[in-house]
Amino acid sequence: MKRSLTLLSLFFLFSFAEAQTVSTFLNIAATKVDDAMILDSQGNLFGSHYNGSRVYKITPAGVVSEFASGFNTPNGLAFDSQENLFVCDLFGNRIYKLSISGQFLDTIFIGSPSGIVKMPNSDTMIFTQYLNSNLNKLAPDGSIIQTHSGSPLDGPIGLAYSDTGILYVANFNDRKILEVSSAALNYVATLLGSTSAWLGFITYASSSIWATGVNDHRIYRVYPNYVDSVILYAGSSSGGANGHISIAKFTTPNGILGSEGGDSLYISEFNTGRIRIISGLGATGIYDVDQNDFEIDLFPNPCTDWINVRSNEIIKEISIFDINGKQVLKTDRSTMDIKEFPAGKYCLKVFSRQGVSHASFIKN
Numbered sequence: 580m581k582r583s584l585t586l587l588s589l590f591f592l593f594s595f596a597e598a599q600t601v602s603t604f605l606n607i608a609a610t611k612v613d614d615a616m617i618l619d620s621q622g623n624l625f626g627s628h629y630n631g632s633r634v635y636k637i638t639p640a641g642v643v644s645e646f647a648s649g650f651n652t653p654n655g656l657a658f659d660s661q662e663n664l665f666v667c668d669l670f671g672n673r674i675y676k677l678s679i680s681g682q683f684l685d686t687i688f689i690g691s692p693s694g695i696v697k698m699p700n701s702d703t704m705i706f707t708q709y710l711n712s713n714l715n716k717l718a719p720d721g722s723i724i725q726t727h728s729g730s731p732l733d734g735p736i737g738l739a740y741s742d743t744g745i746l747y748v749a750n751f752n753d754r755k756i757l758e759v760s761s762a763a764l765n766y767v768a769t770l771l772g773s774t775s776a777w778l779g780f781i782t783y784a785s786s787s788i789w790a791t792g793v794n795d796h797r798i799y800r801v802y803p804n805y806v807d808s809v810i811l812y813a814g815s816s817s818g819g820a821n822g823h824i825s826i827a828k829f830t831t832p833n834g835i836l837g838s839e840g841g842d843s844l845y846i847s848e849f850n851t852g853r854i855r856i857i858s859g860l861g862a863t864g865i866y867d868v869d870q871n872d873f874e875i876d877l878f879p880n881p882c883t884d885w886i887n888v889r890s891n892e893i894i895k896e897i898s899i900f901d902i903n904g905k906q907v908l909k910t911d912r913s914t915m916d917i918k919e920f921p922a923g924k925y926c927l928k929v930f931s932r933q934g935v936s937h938a939s940f941i942k943n
Contacts, residue, residue: 599824599858599859600821601823601827601855601857602856603819603821603854604845604856605626605637605854606853607643611628611631611852612626612635612834612847612852613628613847613852614628614629614653614833614834614847615653615654615655615667615694615834616834616835616845616854617657617658617664617836618836618838619662619679622638623636623638624637624845625637625664627666628653628852629669629849630652630852632653633653634650634656634664634666646677647681647683650666650671650675651668651669654666654669654692655692655695655736656695657695659719660697660702661702663676663677663684664678664679665695667706668692669691669693670691672690674692674706689706689708689723690708692706693707694735694737694738694748695707695738696738696746699740705717707736707738707748709735709751712732713727713728713735714764727764731750731755731764732764735749735750736750736779737780737781738781742786745758746759747767749780749781751777751778754769754774755768756788767801767806768807768808768809769807769809770801770809771809772797773795776792777793779791779833779835779849780833782835782836784837784838784860785837785842787801788801788802789801789812789835789844791832793832793849794831797811797812797813798832798835798844798857799811799812800812802930802934805934808934814828814829814832815828827857830848830850832846833848833849834846843856843859844857844860872934875929875936876888876889876890877889877940880940882941882942883918884918885916886940887914888915888927888929890913890931890936892931892933894930894931895911896910896930897910897912898930899926899928900927920942925939
């Protein structure tokens with residue numbers, strides 16, 4: 580039974596991933612974005628050229644212009660509520676504040692600023708210091724308050740807020756992701772892969788943290804409600820292939836940013852300066868469906884009116900997604916009424932204290 584369920588899951592793996600594709604948004608030799616990215620309210624994408632000295636602006640139509648220059652190593656980017664852009668210049672040891680037209684408004688002197696994000700409902704910025712392994716607040720008046728320092732921070736860069744206002748920070752050096760509270764930094768996950776690999780940036784979309792594995796050329800999805808619930812979402816060896824998510828390749832993916840609607844990811848590549856897009860975020864990645872942290876059984880399958888989930892673990896939550904990756908049901912009940920579901924293929928995701936498991940079923 581377990582073997583047949585695995586084969587069925589593998590069958591659905593490709594069915595559910597069909598809507599997920601990778602394309603190249605920017606590939607201009609003279610214009611490189613290899614680091615952080617941020618969107619303004621008009622949908623324009625701003626990106627840092629860390630191995631250069633510029634920040635670029637790219638319109639939704641793909642028209643590129645230089646927004647500002649003169650930086651040493653432009654790193655993290657964030658907008659305040661007035662759409663003033665904050666630029667972390669890591670080895671320039673400064674954070675710059677620029678108007679939306681590119682005028683320099685202020686300079687904050689601070690060692691090795693790396694990642695930066697705006698606090699919800701406030702113009703206070705949260706930023707990291709890579710070399711010092713610090714986490715700080717930057718108030719609108721320019722004052723700085725250190726909130727966390729040292730271990731478990733280890734070369735922190737990536738920062739992201741969840742939809743509910745939870746702050747996450749990611750270590751470049753040891754690939755760990757931590758949840759930030761006023762009292763502590765709580766462990767969430769460590770990216771899969773080699774311990775010598777790096778974690779570039781993180782973003783939050785579709786109830787998940789997304790992270791780049793820079794020198795293993797992969798994109799990871801992390802379910803933050805469970806410890807070490809990490810899946811390889813896309814990528815394999817170095818390359819630039821576009822198309823179906825199961826065959827697409829990346830070269831040193833570094834920056835990552837969720838679109839405004841949360842259905843796409845922008846990814847910058849450190850060595851190439853290209854910007855790639857993963858479109859059609861859905862329920863699964865290329866190794867998602869077949870990765871199970873605990874055993875589950877679905878019955879009956881195929882089904883008509885009801886679907887049941889059985890497990891030796893205590894089930895905390897179940898989500899069902901249609902073939903387009905849209906969530907159609909979320910519940911804590913193990914027996915689900917699906918009479919009103921259209922006939923077709925569905926993916927089911929089950930959460931317990933042991934992590935997350937997946938299965939698929941057919942509704943007749």
